[in-house]
Amino acid sequence: MPATRVRLIAPSGYPHDRAAMARGVTRLREAGCTLDGLDVLERTELRYAGSDVERAADLNALAALDALPDIALAIRGGYGATRLLEHLHYDALRERLAGTNTVLVGHSDFTAIQLALHAKCGLVSFGGPMLGPDFGVETLSALTVPHFWRIVRAAQGSAEWTSSGEHALDLEGPLWGGNLAMICSLLGTPYFPRIDGGILFVEDVGEPPFRIERLLYQLHLSGVLGRQRALILGDFTDCRPSTYDNGYGLAEGFAQIRRVAGIPVLDGLPFGHVPDKFTLPFGVPARLRVKGAGAQLDFAGYPHLK
Numbered sequence: 533m534p535a536t537r538v539r540l541i542a543p544s545g546y547p548h549d550r551a552a553m554a555r556g557v558t559r560l561r562e563a564g565c566t567l568d569g570l571d572v573l574e575r576t577e578l579r580y581a582g583s584d585v586e587r588a589a590d591l592n593a594l595a596a597l598d599a600l601p602d603i604a605l606a607i608r609g610g611y612g613a614t615r616l617l618e619h620l621h622y623d624a625l626r627e628r629l630a631g632t633n634t635v636l637v638g639h640s641d642f643t644a645i646q647l648a649l650h651a652k653c654g655l656v657s658f659g660g661p662m663l664g665p666d667f668g669v670e671t672l673s674a675l676t677v678p679h680f681w682r683i684v685r686a687a688q689g690s691a692e693w694t695s696s697g698e699h700a701l702d703l704e705g706p707l708w709g710g711n712l713a714m715i716c717s718l719l720g721t722p723y724f725p726r727i728d729g730g731i732l733f734v735e736d737v738g739e740p741p742f743r744i745e746r747l748l749y750q751l752h753l754s755g756v757l758g759r760q761r762a763l764i765l766g767d768f769t770d771c772r773p774s775t776y777d778n779g780y781g782l783a784e785g786f787a788q789i790r791r792v793a794g795i796p797v798l799d800g801l802p803f804g805h806v807p808d809k810f811t812l813p814f815g816v817p818a819r820l821r822v823k824g825a826g827a828q829l830d831f832a833g834y835p836h837l838k
Contacts, residue, residue, distance in 0.1 A: 536837060539601035540569035540663060541590040542581035544641040545610020547573050549664055553607065556668030563681075565603075572607060580612045587612060588619040591645070595624035600634045602837050603684070607663040609640025617648045617723050626653035633835045635684050638662050640737070640805065643710030648723035650708070650815045656834050658684070659710050659803065660811030675808040683811040688832035691810040695800040699822040705761045707818035707831055709733035716747045719754055728759045731820050731829070733812065735766030735804030741773050745785035752792055762796045762820055763789075767804030798827055
């Protein structure tokens with residue numbers, strides 16, 4: 533079997549945890565991958581993995597390569613992807629990547645890239661593991677990496693989890709989502725895709741509960757939530773209330789959104805800034821079935837390794 537060709541991209545923060553990056557490189561090689569783009573691991577400019585020009589070039593280079601990689605893998609999140617959106621060569625990327633099996637994957641700040649590529653090119657990408665935080669973690673998750681390889685090596689995939697409450701749902705729509713703050717940051721811009729009848733999944737990290745509620749209200753008041761068929765809540769890590777919150781927390785904020793959203797709101801999806809996360813394609817047809825507390829997403833039509 534030919535080696536899986538992985539090209540590293542660094543659209544956001546610099547690789548501050550060098551040991552994690554090294555572990556990630558080693559594990560990918562042990563999994564039978566060849567790696568290109570290792571130079572991005574040596575770049576640092578302020579809080580970024582190089583200048584805006586360098587980081588945009590990581591992505592634009594995909595349109596000019598004679599041989600596309602099997603996987604274009606973000607090394608980490610942080611901040612910086614938003615600064616690149618005006619500098620990506622969308623027409624060239626669409627012409628080169630549309631209909632291919634190249635897997636573009638990342639999460640967190642990478643959500644901005646995913647939104648823009650879908651809005652401007654119609655490209656499908658993946659919310660999933662990154663080099664340092666996931667492949668390079670000291671103790672590998674029993675869920676994250678196996679699920680990633682299972683998804684990207686098959687023409688169709690699924691994700692099953694346990695949600696709180698009792699639901700009875702069977703609905704279909706385009707699957708999309710990612711980091712909540714990044715999604716809301718692009719509302720009203722040319723880089724926000726118009727997706728109707730979708731299944732939207734969200735996660736976030738480090739935001740107080742009232743800010744999470746406020747971000748979800750932004751999606752509600754802008755009409756985005758009302759155009760979806762369901763909202764799925766992933767992990768909200770380190771989103772702690774303060775003493776001023778006076779008993780208010782994430783549970784109360786989510787309860788309020790359930791009251792006003794007008795669509796089913798599920799929780800418990802393993803996705804976000806946590807060790808255990810699914811790999812989820814952004815922008816493909818999906819089916820969501822929920823019976824009681826058991827939830828299952830099925831999806832197909834995404835790029836996958838041959």
